[in-house]
Amino acid sequence: MMLQQVSAPHLRAGQSTEEIMLRVLLALVPGIIAMAHFFGAGVFTNIIGACIAAVLCESLCLRLRDRPLLLYLKDYSAVVTAVLLALALPPYSPWWLITIGTVAAIALAKHVFGGLGSNPFNPAMVGYVVLLISFPVQMTQWTAPSSLAANPGVWDSVLAMIGSEAYDAVTMATPLDLLKQNDGFMVSALWQQYPQFGRFSGVGWEWINLAFLAGGVWLLQQKIFTWHAPVGMLAVLGLMSALFYDGGSSSSGGSPLFHWLSGATMLGAFFIVTDPVSGATSNLGRLIFGALVGLLVYCIRVWGSYPDAVAFAVLLMNFAAPFIDYYTQPKPYGYQARDADK
Amino acid sequence: MTAIYSFHGGIHPEEHKTESSSSPIQTAPLPRFLILPVSQHIGAPAKPVVCVGQRVLKGERIAHADGPLSTAVHASSSGYVTAIEPHLIAHPSGLSDTCIIIETDGHDEALPASSHPNWRSYELGELLELIRDQGIAGLGGAGFPSAYKLNNDNIQTLIINGAECEPYITADDRLMRERSELLEQGIAILQHITGASEVLIAIEDNKPEAIEAVRAACEHQDWTVVTIPTKYPSGGEKQLIELLTGQQVPGGGIPADLGIVCQNVATAAAIAQAVIEGQPLISRITTLTGGCVANKGNYEVRLGTPIEYLLKHSGYSLEQSQKVIMGGPLMGFTLPSLDVPVVKTTSCILAPSKTELASEACTQACIRCGHCAEVCPASLLPQQLYWYAKSQNHEQLKAHNLADCIECGACAYVCPSALPLVQFYRAAKAEIKEKSIEQRQAEIAKNRFEARQARLERDATEREATRAARKAEAKTKAKQDSRYADETDPVQAAIERAKAKKARLQQSGEANSVSNTLEELKAKLERAKFGLEHAHASGKEEKVLTALAASVGRLESLLASEQAKQAQAQESSE
Ligand code: SF4
Ligand code: SF4
Numbered sequence: 001m002m003l004q005q006v007s008a009p010h011l012r013a014g015q016s017t018e019e020i021m022l023r024v025l026l027a028l029v030p031g032i033i034a035m036a037h038f039f040g041a042g043v044f045t046n047i048i049g050a051c052i053a054a055v056l057c058e059s060l061c062l063r064l065r066d067r068p069l070l071l072y073l074k075d076y077s078a079v080v081t082a083v084l085l086a087l088a089l090p091p092y093s094p095w096w097l098i099t100i101g102t103v104a105a106i107a108l109a110k111h112v113f114g115g116l117g118s119n120p121f122n123p124a125m126v127g128y129v130v131l132l133i134s135f136p137v138q139m140t141q142w143t144a145p146s147s148l149a150a151n152p153g154v155w156d157s158v159l160a161m162i163g164s165e166a167y168d169a170v171t172m173a174t175p176l177d178l179l180k181q182n183d184g185f186m187v188s189a190l191w192q193q194y195p196q197f198g199r200f201s202g203v204g205w206e207w208i209n210l211a212f213l214a215g216g217v218w219l220l221q222q223k224i225f226t227w228h229a230p231v232g233m234l235a236v237l238g239l240m241s242a243l244f245y246d247g248g249s250s251s252s253g254g255s256p257l258f259h260w261l262s263g264a265t266m267l268g269a270f271f272i273v274t275d276p277v278s279g280a281t282s283n284l285g286r287l288i289f290g291a292l293v294g295l296l297v298y299c300i301r302v303w304g305s306y307p308d309a310v311a312f313a314v315l316l317m318n319f320a321a322p323f324i325d326y327y328t329q330p331k332p333y334g335y336q337a338r339d340a341d342k
Numbered sequence: 343m344t345a346i347y348s349f350h351g352g353i354h355p356e357e358h359k360t361e362s363s364s365s366p367i368q369t370a371p372l373p374r375f376l377i378l379p380v381s382q383h384i385g386a387p388a389k390p391v392v393c394v395g396q397r398v399l400k401g402e403r404i405a406h407a408d409g410p411l412s413t414a415v416h417a418s419s420s421g422y423v424t425a426i427e428p429h430l431i432a433h434p435s436g437l438s439d440t441c442i443i444i445e446t447d448g449h450d451e452a453l454p455a456s457s458h459p460n461w462r463s464y465e466l467g468e469l470l471e472l473i474r475d476q477g478i479a480g481l482g483g484a485g486f487p488s489a490y491k492l493n494n495d496n497i498q499t500l501i502i503n504g505a506e507c508e509p510y511i512t513a514d515d516r517l518m519r520e521r522s523e524l525l526e527q528g529i530a531i532l533q534h535i536t537g538a539s540e541v542l543i544a545i546e547d548n549k550p551e552a553i554e555a556v557r558a559a560c561e562h563q564d565w566t567v568v569t570i571p572t573k574y575p576s577g578g579e580k581q582l583i584e585l586l587t588g589q590q591v592p593g594g595g596i597p598a599d600l601g602i603v604c605q606n607v608a609t610a611a612a613i614a615q616a617v618i619e620g621q622p623l624i625s626r627i628t629t630l631t632g633g634c635v636a637n638k639g640n641y642e643v644r645l646g647t648p649i650e651y652l653l654k655h656s657g658y659s660l661e662q663s664q665k666v667i668m669g670g671p672l673m674g675f676t677l678p679s680l681d682v683p684v685v686k687t688t689s690c691i692l693a694p695s696k697t698e699l700a701s702e703a704c705t706q707a708c709i710r711c712g713h714c715a716e717v718c719p720a721s722l723l724p725q726q727l728y729w730y731a732k733s734q735n736h737e738q739l740k741a742h743n744l745a746d747c748i749e750c751g752a753c754a755y756v757c758p759s760a761l762p763l764v765q766f767y768r769a770a771k772a773e774i775k776e777k778s779i780e781q782r783q784a785e786i787a788k789n790r791f792e793a794r795q796a797r798l799e800r801d802a803t804e805r806e807a808t809r810a811a812r813k814a815e816a817k818t819k820a821k822q823d824s825r826y827a828d829e830t831d832p833v834q835a836a837i838e839r840a841k842a843k844k845a846r847l848q849q850s851g852e853a854n855s856v857s858n859t860l861e862e863l864k865a866k867l868e869r870a871k872f873g874l875e876h877a878h879a880s881g882k883e884e885k886v887l888t889a890l891a892a893s894v895g896r897l898e899s900l901l902a903s904e905q906a907k908q909a910q911a912q913e914s915s916e
Contacts (some may be wrong), residue, residue, distance in 0.1 A: 009751030334593035
């Protein structure tokens with residue numbers, strides 16, 4: 001009889017990489033539903049288009065790199081990237097926009113660097129930024145939330161996706177745009193003037209962000225990631241907006257609640273800065289990483305030239321992650337201060 | 343009650359302990375052949391003192407400890423020595439080592455034991471020697487010779503390790519339940535030897551019966567039985583120390599640096615047997631468990647019992663089995679063959695069914711999720727270590743403290759990508775060790791070269807100096823000759839000159855040649871020593887090792903005698 005030779009340990013915990021990825025997808029569901037509720041079927045066409053493009057692109061890259069297809073497709077990382085990118089794009093994006101973004105995310109940001117685990121930048125955010133720089137018009141046309149104007153139907157969203165101009169969606173400036181373009185109005189006046197504002201931030205956006213928050217909290221509870229990066233980001237974002245709220249004057253940057261519940265804040269805090277591959281390694285590192293993302297998000301939103309900033313902030317911090325790692329390497333056993341007594 | 347601290351990380355794998363812990367310890371039957379490796383411990387192998395064909399009794403010493411970092415081996419039953427030869431031993435890479443093979447005669451006739459009930463009146467050295475000669479090595483972990491570890495007079499705290507944190511293993515659990523009196527005596531001896539003022543007995547809270555039994559047995563002592571939370575690897579020496587004292591063993595140091603010594607419960611019991619009853623270490627309690635073992639439980643097994651024999655006895659179904667693990671599922675290793683013996687460190691034999699443990703999962707890329715770093719009890723960054731081990735970046739491996747990895751396997755246990763992390767670390771550690779040996783060899787070569795260069799230079803200048811001196815001499819001579827030509831007898835003068843020259847040559851030449859030989863010998867010895875170390879590290883055959891060791895010995899004695907000669911010469915010249 002041949003005895004099998006395997007190295008220790010012979011026990012493994014149940015969780016696998018695909019399970020983690022599947023849970024991340026599951027956690028996105030509430031947010032997706034909320035988005036679809038406010039922006040219509042275009043959210044789904046975005047997701048479907050991005051997923052198809054991602055799987056095709058991933059397969060092609062794997063084939064080119066001579067890797068086993070099924071094994072790697074099975075880790076669902078391409079799908080997660082695709083969904084995250086799709087959620088960041090304005091609904092009813094045409095197919096070519098989606099495809100270019102996905103290819104940039106999968107091929108350029110991931111496979112060029114050696115595939116999953118080796119990418120220094122967050123793939124979805126690379127895709128997003130490539131699109132934002134190349135196609136600023138398409139990338140800033142957000143449909144009006146359903147409570148303000150009727151959303152296009154399913155058929156229209158398909159038309160939109162294949163690039164036909166035959167549908168007529170009402171696009172509107174997002175609350176972040178409005179706050180940015182604000183000149184001379186008190187925050188409360190702004191609120192009264194534009195219907196896009198809701199109770200705390202934008203109509204719809206509040207709910208969408210809360211839904212992503214719920215999904216994120218569930219992932220935290222499932223121990224998929226630690227609290228450090230999201231808390232760091234949200235804390236600093238809140239702190240900055242509190243500091244510069246300025247009593248709601250015309251030069252106010254908006255309240256903490258407004259920033260927390262606007263744009264891609266919650267999606268970013270729980271699904272983007274928690275990306276382990278391109279983030280910092282240690283817990284302290286993650287806290288710093290998240291905090292600096294929060295800082296950058298605020299600065300770019302309020303003083304930069306783009307209304308939302310999660311993608312830029314994350315990419316910038318991806319650059320800094322190795323340095324953060326270098327300075328936050330935990331002290332191993334036996335080298336920690338003796339006064340470890342607690 | 344001592345305060346309980348905590349250590350970083352750790353995991354909570356399924357325990358699987360009840361399968362084997364519910365029945366009392368049974369005695370395993372006597373096999374026909376006993377295979378006793380001379381090296382069942384860390385350190386120098388024991389030296390066989392029996393010859394083939396000799397009859398030995400149970401408990402008779404068949405190999406004695408070779409130096410302080412070594413321990414003896416005893417016959418675990420009566421019979422005849424049939425061979426002293428390399429035999430496959432329990433080692434992850436299927437090594438062979440010198441084993442003394444005894445064909446048992448079934449009488450199990452024992453050597454009369456010399457008990458030492460009044461051990462308290464013994465000298466410390468005597469007790470330590472007794473422990474060493476009775477073959478006691480750490481039964482919980484790696485088999486470190488106990489006498490060596492206990493020989494330290496800076497101990498304030500004695501920690502008795504009854505954590506037994508690995509899943510499946512219950513040998514210590516049963517021992518504590520059934521032999522708590524013996525354990526108590528052993529601890530008393532340990533306290534006496536170390537002079538520790540504080541004794542802490544640590545048991546994981548998943549063994550309430552054991553805690554109860556040990557508490558009862560140690561009631562009259564001022565020791566503390568500490569219940570520690572169940573968490574792997576709380577039984578790791580360093581982790582246990584942090585758990586109990588809140589202190590960390592300094593990097594590169596040993597527990598004694600903190601005034602602490604740890605001993606496993608089974609070792610303590612074995613010490614009591616060895617000292618009080620005079621019974622050497624010839625058997626141990628081993629857990630037989632896993633889906634392929636019908637009669638799971640704990641067995642008192644004679645050292646040297648072939649695993650195959652033992653497994654058959656416990657109703658092992660061969661067909662079902664794929665692998666057999668010696669040790670626990672987290673740190674144990676798969677046996678290359680069942681024809682290997684139970685040794686002093688065999689705490690468990692685990693024969694899992696096909697579906698029982700982790701199947702060979704396909705590994706995926708590291709997604710840097712950091713789960714590994716969260717559970718690492720050494721507070722390392724396993725994902726970074728993995729990365730650098732893969733790219734063989736030894737610099738970074740050192741910077742990330744690979745050496746402090748205790749190979750507990752917690753990181754690989756949680757890794758969602760099923761990466762064989764520990765395997766990478768072991769390979770990297772071996773590489774680094776290999777490289778440092780090479781480096782040292784290169785250094786020696788370089789030193790030798792430089793020494794030779796210096797010697798040559800010195801010789802050259804000396805020659806130059808002699809030549810100059812001779813010239814000058816000749817000059818003065820010529821002067822003298824011409825001046826006192828008629829005053830001296832030319833023959834007498836020639837003889838004088840020749841004598842002087844001879845003396846001069848002898849002096850310088852001799853001193854030179856003596857120091858040369860010494861240097862050469864030293865270099866040779868260094869070379870031989872490294873050859874030996876290298877051979878040890880790369881697991882060369884026993885024959886090669888002995889040959890190398892012999893040559894080292896020879897060179898050492900040669901060097902000593904040369905040195906003595908030189909010293910004498912110096913003395914006499916003075
Ligand atoms: S647990 Fe595995 S996948 Fe996660 S960071 Fe560690 S090595 Fe990488
Ligand atoms: S095996 Fe080494 S790196 Fe992995 S958890 Fe244990 S100590 Fe840490």
